[in-house]
Amino acid sequence: MQKDQTKRWEHVPLESLSSVAAELVKLLSKPSFVAIQGEMGAGKTTFVQALLRELGIKQPDGSPTYAIVHEYVTKPGTKAFHLDCYRIENERDLAQLGLDELFEENAYFFVEWPDKIEKILPEHANWLYIRCEPEGELREIVLNYDN
Amino acid sequence: MKDTIILGIESSCDDTSAAVLRGSEILSNIIAGQAVHELFGGVVPELASRAHQENIVPVVSAALKEAGIGLEDVDAIAFTQGPGLLGSLTIGASFAKALALATNKPLVPVHHMKAHILAHFIDDASEMKPTFPFLCLTVSGGHTQIVRVDNPLQMEVLGNTIDDAAGEAFDKAAKMLDLPYPGGPLIDKYAQLGNAQAFQFSKPRIEGLNFSFSGLKTSILYTIRDQVKLDEQFKETHLNDLCASIQNSIVSILMDKIEKAVQETGINCVVIAGGVSANSELRKRLQAKMEHGWKVSIPKFSYCTDNAAMIAMAGKFLFESGVRADQSISAQARLAW
Numbered sequence: 001m002q003k004d005q006t007k008r009w010e011h012v013p014l015e016s017l018s019s020v021a022a023e024l025v026k027l028l029s030k031p032s033f034v035a036i037q038g039e040m041g042a043g044k045t046t047f048v049q050a051l052l053r054e055l056g057i058k059q060p061d062g063s064p065t066y067a068i069v070h071e072y073v074t075k076p077g078t079k080a081f082h083l084d085c086y087r088i089e090n091e092r093d094l095a096q097l098g099l100d101e102l103f104e105e106n107a108y109f110f111v112e113w114p115d116k117i118e119k120i121l122p123e124h125a126n127w128l129y130i131r132c133e134p135e136g137e138l139r140e141i142v143l144n145y146d147n
Numbered sequence: 148m149k150d151t152i153i154l155g156i157e158s159s160c161d162d163t164s165a166a167v168l169r170g171s172e173i174l175s176n177i178i179a180g181q182a183v184h185e186l187f188g189g190v191v192p193e194l195a196s197r198a199h200q201e202n203i204v205p206v207v208s209a210a211l212k213e214a215g216i217g218l219e220d221v222d223a224i225a226f227t228q229g230p231g232l233l234g235s236l237t238i239g240a241s242f243a244k245a246l247a248l249a250t251n252k253p254l255v256p257v258h259h260m261k262a263h264i265l266a267h268f269i270d271d272a273s274e275m276k277p278t279f280p281f282l283c284l285t286v287s288g289g290h291t292q293i294v295r296v297d298n299p300l301q302m303e304v305l306g307n308t309i310d311d312a313a314g315e316a317f318d319k320a321a322k323m324l325d326l327p328y329p330g331g332p333l334i335d336k337y338a339q340l341g342n343a344q345a346f347q348f349s350k351p352r353i354e355g356l357n358f359s360f361s362g363l364k365t366s367i368l369y370t371i372r373d374q375v376k377l378d379e380q381f382k383e384t385h386l387n388d389l390c391a392s393i394q395n396s397i398v399s400i401l402m403d404k405i406e407k408a409v410q411e412t413g414i415n416c417v418v419i420a421g422g423v424s425a426n427s428e429l430r431k432r433l434q435a436k437m438e439h440g441w442k443v444s445i446p447k448f449s450y451c452t453d454n455a456a457m458i459a460m461a462g463k464f465l466f467e468s469g470v471r472a473d474q475s476i477s478a479q480a481r482l483a484w
Contacts, residue, residue, distance in 0.1 A: 014362075039368065040319055040322060040323050040364060040368065041319075041323065041364035041365045041366075041367060041368030042368070043361070043365060045310055045311075045361060046310065046361050049310075062307075062308050062310045062311065062312070063310050063311045063312075063315065063361075065311065065315055065319075066288065066289040066312065066315065067232065067289075067480065132365075132368060132369065132372065134372075137365070137369060
């Protein structure tokens, strides 16, 4: 899963999530798959909501933890999917959720807890890491991506 | 004129349920839970829909049998159209449609969130029935909202969560404390022994009547990070205080907004619905409001969690006002309000 490029944002306060999201959407340049790693409370859902706003979604829905997938239409013909795989535990049942078919769509995918669906993650997935820094309420955000 | 008899069918999430309502009296309310979910730490949709398929026929039969009626006695079949998990909803909707077709009975589609509210009008739901207009705080694992109710058919959502639902916040906080699923009731249990002021977490800064719980999660994360640096055993040794403080924070977020809604609307009749209404701190804080002139109604817990009794009750209101669905109706995961 080696990617060509790495972009790192350090000491990011909550207020700056939207400007980081704007830069990130420009780096991706086209609909792509983003697997997002970060512990509970790191800000994954909040950051995906910022990404969706950058893509023109005025009022993103809440966390998809309950429904697993939230689907959005960003502009005519382009979709964005916000997934939270937190509640998926079992590979046999994972296959029956049909996510692998969903991933064949040409759309943005923002996927939280991607390690739960490791077996079906696309090779071309870009990786985003959100970490709480050891001091203060700041985050480090790292994107490993291909152009 | 004889009382209307409604068969209600609910399958929006993890429990398959069927109930028979006569007038406003529940004759049966059968709920088949899905213990499989506890093994998997949550509700997995595919698992849910498979179990609904297995449960629905026996659950409906049991509801009719316990009520002591036959299908021919039923005036209408009410079912949950949405919102919920699509796979689960589809089982209930397909079954209700097939049953309506086979028996030539009217079919009534019900909105799950509205049904939570209308459950208050079941005869034995509570001692004090709400009077219109009233406010309902619906709090569960999938939803957190404040609804203004002007009559059984006219409701308006005043506030919603912009991220996690309250029940989800409880479960996720529990996970951060290494408690097993479902963690919400465990937090309530340990909180009884703890100091609710031991830890202060950040409060959401969100305008209007909407809710947010993501900042609280982050705040809990940072508190644990900082304290574990000083004491590796921190989570274990301070479990009661952590639970009490977390519970206090979540309930305060809920209370702040419902108080604001009362102030803004001038409506002081407040009811709660949804699984989180079992939380002891939320009940206590709401009941305390009765001394400040609020009329508060907390329904019996069996009508708070997902159940078909509430679907039958909502179905009765809709049926009597002429609402019918034909065979073209389908389940909708994100059914509009």
